[in-house]
Amino acid sequence: MIGEWLDIGWLNEIPMRGSRTVPVDGGEEIAVFRTGDDKVFALVNRCPHKGGPLSQGIIHGHSVACPLHNWSIALATGEAQGEDKGCTPTIPVKIDGGRVLICRASTLKAAA
């Protein structure tokens, strides 16, 4: 339904193995990641460890390494991997006609 998904721009504007951030009105910034195999994931842009900006991390496969202390966060689940414990909220994301859409309701819930 129109209105439930927030159009945040063209997929091609996100570099491969890169990300872009999306400010959310009254909420937390969202980081949208594009992996080397052209999958897209969206998470709140906040590491579960000490809040590092995950959008500035390096993407390995389907994980991102936090730029602050190098925790590895799974993009699909938001969970810290290995010995580390913690979870960042994930946001449903889909591609439609080359546009990236994120679930509006989840961005607000993530902010709550």
Ligand code: FES
């Ligand atoms: S804040 Fe991300 S690893 Fe410490």
